[in-house]
Structure formats: structure tokens, C-alpha cells
Amino acid sequence: MKAPMPGFSRNAEGQACLADAPLTELLAAARTPTPAYLYDVGAISNTMESLTAALGDERHVAAYSVKANGAGSIIRAVASAGAGADVVSGAELEVARACGVQADRIVMSGVGKTDEELDLAISSRILSVQVESVEEIDRVAARARALGTSVRIGLRINPSVLADTHAHIATGHDKAKFGIALDDVGRAWELADAGAPHVEAIGVSTHVGSMLMTPEPYLQSARAVCTVARARRAGGKRLDYVSFGGGYGIDQGERPASPPWEFVREALQLLAQEGLEDLRLVVEPGRSIVGPHGVLVARVVQTKISGGRRWAMVDAGMNDLLRPALYQARHRIEPLDHPPGGREWRVVGPVCETADDFGDHALGDSPPSAVVIRDAGAYGFAMASQYNGRPLPSEVFAAEGRVRSVSRSPGRTGWVHSRLRA
Numbered sequence: 180m181k182a183p184m185p186g187f188s189r190n191a192e193g194q195a196c197l198a199d200a201p202l203t204e205l206l207a208a209a210r211t212p213t214p215a216y217l218y219d220v221g222a223i224s225n226t227m228e229s230l231t232a233a234l235g236d237e238r239h240v241a242a243y244s245v246k247a248n249g250a251g252s253i254i255r256a257v258a259s260a261g262a263g264a265d266v267v268s269g270a271e272l273e274v275a276r277a278c279g280v281q282a283d284r285i286v287m288s289g290v291g292k293t294d295e296e297l298d299l300a301i302s303s304r305i306l307s308v309q310v311e312s313v314e315e316i317d318r319v320a321a322r323a324r325a326l327g328t329s330v331r332i333g334l335r336i337n338p339s340v341l342a343d344t345h346a347h348i349a350t351g352h353d354k355a356k357f358g359i360a361l362d363d364v365g366r367a368w369e370l371a372d373a374g375a376p377h378v379e380a381i382g383v384s385t386h387v388g389s390m391l392m393t394p395e396p397y398l399q400s401a402r403a404v405c406t407v408a409r410a411r412r413a414g415g416k417r418l419d420y421v422s423f424g425g426g427y428g429i430d431q432g433e434r435p436a437s438p439p440w441e442f443v444r445e446a447l448q449l450l451a452q453e454g455l456e457d458l459r460l461v462v463e464p465g466r467s468i469v470g471p472h473g474v475l476v477a478r479v480v481q482t483k484i485s486g487g488r489r490w491a492m493v494d495a496g497m498n499d500l501l502r503p504a505l506y507q508a509r510h511r512i513e514p515l516d517h518p519p520g521g522r523e524w525r526v527v528g529p530v531c532e533t534a535d536d537f538g539d540h541a542l543g544d545s546p547p548s549a550v551v552i553r554d555a556g557a558y559g560f561a562m563a564s565q566y567n568g569r570p571l572p573s574e575v576f577a578a579e580g581r582v583r584s585v586s587r588s589p590g591r592t593g594w595v596h597s598r599l600r601a
């Protein structure tokens with residue numbers, strides 16, 4: 180398998196580079212102030228191509244999880260590389276469709292889909308609405324009936340597997356709000372069958388959690404899906420697909436992670452072992468496609484040395500990148516113009532919260548004027564807010580050494596006008 184080119188690297192002069200160009204040059208070409216996210220769209224495409232190649236057969240779907248990063252430039256790139264989409268709202272569905280993702284390669288999950296969202300999914304004729312409770316089945320059936328049409332559904336099951344990841348991103352255990360409990364699956368099939376001809380139950384899906392470093396927990400939950408799928412078939416019922424969800428982790432400098440195509444290879448092997456190789460396999464990767472290929476660049480706006488501590492205050496905060504505050508996630512932070520090393524500085528943002536803290540990083544004797552926060556392509560901009568009157572950051576999309584497009588921050592005036600209207 181061809182390894183995708185790295186999104187982030189250092190050139191011979193030690194400058195931080197993305198998409199084979201120094202980040203300082205990309206920022207200057209984009210005429211963008213900091214904080215700014217920069218993405219290597221070429222590396223993102225390559226990663227998706229490697230994944231679709233690992234799936235082999237066109238029947239299978241690599242449904243890119245739009246929640247990780249919903250930028251049009253990125254969705255268009257992965258759609259061209261053969262991706263479908265995993266969406267969790269009407270808005271994500273609309274963006275995926277407008278970016279060229281085929282409707283019959285889109286799955287929709289979510290524990291609280293509104294009637295409007297269901298209507299959009301049903302009328303768009305997506306591959307499957309993945310229902311997350313027995314109760315949801317009646318509502319989906321009623322919407323299809325009201326629209327005078329039919330809807331394809333899958334049962335998202337809760338596999339009762341506790342993945343070894345942060346509690347906030349483990350989804351497949353008994354106490355999680357996600358999915359249909361294994362004990363309720365029989366009742367769910369009955370209701371789905373009773374919904375015919377407006378409901379066609381065609382799949383079984385799951386998602387055990389995010390940031391899985393090895394395929395084991397993934398396969399454990401996938402086995403639960405296969406058991407449900409085989410039992411359904413044994414009853415003489417139609418079944419078209421299984422989805423094993425996403426969750427492939429990335430190496431953020433602390434622990435190596437199995438590459439996404441390894442998860443896929445093992446998933447295909449499992450299907451064969453279970454005698455289900457004729458089914459369509461859906462996988463739902465988000466982070467592993469975009470995470471390593473995006474960075475957040477910030478300027479050091481203030482330093483403070485006090486009580487034996489050294490602080491570097493940067494112009495990106497928890498409103499721009501929430502992951503450290505919410506999940507105690509560690510993102511590598513390095514000087515923009517030279518490799519990391521030497522004295523450590525506590526890097527913090529300007530937001531008035533103690534949690535606005537990115538941890539200790541080796542920035543050197545005197546801190547650099549700007550830093551790069553690595554592995555920020557997934558769940559970075561997607562989770563950004565305007566807290567503290569801080570406008571959303573700019574985004575720069577680059578490939579093969581140059582800027583392809585820029586999405587500019589609405590800036591201070593954008594925030595001021597929106598609040599004055601409120």
C-alpha cells in the first residue's frame with residue numbers, strides 16, 4: 180500500500196511545512212491573519228484513495244464522517260477519491276450532496292434526528308437512515324408514509340463493548356445513549372418489518388468509539404454486528420450492508436496508531452470469516468482522513484515568567500481548538516520557523532477559562548513569534564465557537580505547494596454585528 184505523503188514536515192532550513200510549502204509562505208500567499216487552520220488537501224485525497232483501494236470493490240463504501248471536518252474543499256476532494264458520507268444532521272447531508280457525494284453512498288446516524296432531517300434524508304434517497312432506538316423506527320416509518328414513499332433503514336446497534344479511549348468518545352458501551360441494545364434488536368426488526376412497504380430494513384451498523392489505536396475493539400464490535408446480521412439472514416430476511424463505523428485513531432506523537440487501511444483489511448477478513456462476504460461493507464472514518472493533514476497556526480502575543488513558570492500566550496484559544504480542554508487531548512505545539520527543543524513553555528490561549536491550556540511544549544530559550552499546533556485537521560474548526568467574542572478562525576486549503584482556496588474569518592466586525600442584531 181502506497182503511504183500517503185505527510186501533511187506536515189520540516190524543510191532543510193527547519194521551517195514547518197504543509198503540502199510541501201513553508202507554512203509562513205502559505206499564510207502570506209493566503210493573506211490571512213492568525214489564528215488560521217491550514218490543510219493539505221492533496222494528502223487528504225491520497226489518504227482517502229488508499230482507503231477506497233483497500234476496500235477494493237466499488238460496492239463497499241468509505242463513508243467520510245463529515246462531522247470531523249465539513250469544509251467543502253475537503254468533502255469535494257474525498258468525494259472525487261471515491262468516498263461516500265456519514266452525516267448526522269440535515270445540514271451535513273445538504274453539504275455532502277452539494278459537494279458531489281452520491282446519495283446512495285450516504286448514511287445518516289444520530290440519536291435525535293428531527294422530522295425535517297428525516298424528510299430530507301428520505302426524499303434524498305440516501306443509502307440508509309441508521310436508527311438508534313426502537314422508538315425511532317415508528318417515526319421514520321410515519322415520515323416515509325407521509326411523503327408517500329419508502330425509506331431504507333439500518334439498525335445501529337450498541338455492541339456492549341467498552342473501547343479503551345477517552346470516556347467522552349466511547350460510544351459502544353451499555354451506558355452510552357447510542358444505538359439499539361442487543362436485547363432490543365428482535366423488537367426492532369419486528370417493528371421495521373411491520374413498517375413495510377414504507378420501511379425497507381437493509382442493514383446493521385455500529386460505532387464503538389473514536390481514537391482507537393488498534394483494530395481489536397473495532398473487530399469486537401464488528402463481530403456483534405455480524406452476529407445480528409447472520410441471525411437476520413437465518414430468518415430468511417433481506418440484508419444488503421453492514422457498517423462497522425469509524426474511530427480509526429491517529430498518532431499524535433505519543434502512541435503509534437494502526438493505519439486506516441489496516442482496520443479496513445481486517446474488517447474485510449472478518450466479513451469473509453463470518454460468511455458475509457457478499458454484503459456491502461460500509462466504514463465511517465473521519466479523523467484518520469483529515470486529522471494529520473491539518474494544523475492550526477497561532478502567534479505568541481504575550482509571555483510571562485513568574486514563580487518559576489514560563490507562559491506563552493498565543494492568539495488561538497479553546498474556542499478555536501476545544502479538544503485539549505474537553506478531552507485533555509495533547510496536540511504537539513512547535514515553533515513555526517525552527518524545530519522544537521530546549522526550554523519548555525506552558526502554552527495557553529487568551530480565553531477567560533483555566534481550561535484554555537494547551538500544555539507544556541519545548542519552544543526554546545525565548546519563545547518564537549509563531550507556533551504550529553499539529554494534528555488539528557479533525558474536530559478542530561468543526562468544534563470551534565465564538566466564545567469571548569472571538570470570531571471563527573480562517574481556513575486555508577493547500578495542495579502541492581500552493582494555496583488552492585481560503586475561507587476567511589468573519590473577523591471582529593462580523594461578531595459585533597451578529598451580537599448587535601441579537
Ligand code: LLP
Pocket residue numbers: 244247265288348350385386388389390424425426427463464465466467502506557558
Ligand atoms: N460514525 C459514527 C456513528 C460516529 O459517531 C463517529 C464519530 C464517526 C463515525 C467518526 O469517527 P472518527 O473516525 O472520526 O473517529 N470530537 C471528538 C470525536 C467525536 C467522535 C464522534 N463520533 C474528538 O475530537 O476526539
